[in-house]
Amino acid sequence: MNRRLILNIAVHLLRARLKQTVVAGVGVTFGIAMFITLVSFMNGLNDLLDGLMLNRTPHVRLYNEIKPAENQPVTLSETYKNDVNFVASIKPKDRGKAIYNSKTIIKVLKEDKRVLDVAPKITTPVFFNSGTIEISGIINGISVAEEEELFKFSDYVTEGDMADLEQNNSIIIGSGLAKKMMLQKGDILKVTTPKGNLASLKIVGISQIGIAEIDDVMSTTSLSTAQKFLGEPTNYITDIQLKLHDLKLAPQLAKEFGTKFDIDAIDYQTANSQFETGSNVRSIISYSVGIVLLIVAGFGIYNILNMMIYEKMDSIAILKATGFSGKDVKWIFISLSMIIGLAGGMLGLIFGFAFSNIIDTIPFETSALPTIETYPINYNPMYYVIGITFALVTTAVAGLLPALKASKIDPVEIIRGK
Numbered sequence: 001m002n003r004r005l006i007l008n009i010a011v012h013l014l015r016a017r018l019k020q021t022v023v024a025g026v027g028v029t030f031g032i033a034m035f036i037t038l039v040s041f042m043n044g045l046n047d048l049l050d051g052l053m054l055n056r057t058p059h060v061r062l063y064n065e066i067k068p069a070e071n072q073p074v075t076l077s078e079t080y081k082n083d084v085n086f087v088a089s090i091k092p093k094d095r096g097k098a099i100y101n102s103k104t105i106i107k108v109l110k111e112d113k114r115v116l117d118v119a120p121k122i123t124t125p126v127f128f129n130s131g132t133i134e135i136s137g138i139i140n141g142i143s144v145a146e147e148e149e150l151f152k153f154s155d156y157v158t159e160g161d162m163a164d165l166e167q168n169n170s171i172i173i174g175s176g177l178a179k180k181m182m183l184q185k186g187d188i189l190k191v192t193t194p195k196g197n198l199a200s201l202k203i204v205g206i207s208q209i210g211i212a213e214i215d216d217v218m219s220t221t222s223l224s225t226a227q228k229f230l231g232e233p234t235n236y237i238t239d240i241q242l243k244l245h246d247l248k249l250a251p252q253l254a255k256e257f258g259t260k261f262d263i264d265a266i267d268y269q270t271a272n273s274q275f276e277t278g279s280n281v282r283s284i285i286s287y288s289v290g291i292v293l294l295i296v297a298g299f300g301i302y303n304i305l306n307m308m309i310y311e312k313m314d315s316i317a318i319l320k321a322t323g324f325s326g327k328d329v330k331w332i333f334i335s336l337s338m339i340i341g342l343a344g345g346m347l348g349l350i351f352g353f354a355f356s357n358i359i360d361t362i363p364f365e366t367s368a369l370p371t372i373e374t375y376p377i378n379y380n381p382m383y384y385v386i387g388i389t390f391a392l393v394t395t396a397v398a399g400l401l402p403a404l405k406a407s408k409i410d411p412v413e414i415i416r417g418k
Helices: 003-016 018-054 102-111 144-151 162-166 175-181 223-230 247-260 273-311 313-321 326-361 381-407 411-417
Strands: 060-063 115-130 133-142 157-160 170-174 188-192 198-207 218-222 239-244 264-267
Touching: 003 018, 003 326, 018 273, 018 326, 018 381, 060 247, 102 115, 102 239, 115 144, 115 175, 115 223, 133 144, 133 175, 133 223, 144 162, 157 162, 162 170, 162 198, 162 218, 170 175, 170 188, 175 198, 198 218, 198 223, 218 223, 239 247, 247 264, 273 381, 313 326, 326 381
Parallel strands: 133 218, 170 198
Antiparallel strands: 060 239, 060 264, 115 133, 115 188, 115 239, 157 198, 170 218, 188 198
16 A cells, blocks of 8 residues: 555645635634633633632641530440430530640641642631721631742732731721721720720721622731730630641541541531532533534534535446456545544644633632632643544544545446446
């Protein structure tokens, strides 16, 4: 089999039916371009939404949870412990939200090679008071340097500077809370703790996460300020936040650390399962639509090649009469379809990249996402590899059936019929 001769014949057949060839190539180009654009945009959107969750969520969180006593009196009784019991009288015990021996736990966690970094945190419900207005909310006391290192909190500070939290009695409030209470940077906000302590905090900034439920109630202060207005010692911490080198280890390490330190632990997947489900559904939709576009383009190539065979019966008969085997004829038409797939696929990659760039420059301004300026695009090279591979596979399969039909043509019957 002379590969160069077969390739030359395939190119000649393509040029002879140039209009049909262009139509087939445009079909592949359009399919690949739309696949690249759609997948890049959808995955960019997934990255954006996941970033809203992951950037502000620890991979593993250690805390004390209020829960009922595990051992009820009836289960401790020798008489009834093996029976089915429906009576339980012990109410949840208030162990306190503080993590016992937190400094030692943090030290051990920082020495663990699987842990990227650790950030202590205090979370407390409060009442925000401004004149006659009283709104329930939450204050997070953070270690400013560690919180910035792990969660890039400054990206969400729309007014002011995160470093100002190092000042005594300072606070950064959520944008929703600022609007409700008509507050701005430089104002004084009075806060009432659950124990009735009253504190006056200076607003040094306004933050906007982009999730209304958070921006309406959440505010942030330094760890020392939170301990001070709560009237707690310097070792008082309610949460230990972990970032890991490998995200996949989060469920395993949550169980391990929870058992090791006798504390409640939750991983980011469990805490945000709805985000994971949404991301998976959007990915499935984008890939499904892209694959459908490619399959439709493949059917177009199949129809064009099928028509080309009927129109080229004489040429096929002459090729076979001059010594070309059925296998040679089959490879001529497979080569023809592969040329269309390769050329259309490469152009599709170029146009897909161009369309993605255009989308990436379109302004996307919304008050809900202050850090986002343009529509999100993910330029993962794997999408381009998938696109060109699928283009070649689709066109090869689309050309195989007509090629097999062409290889079985009897030249004697064609010539006799003429």
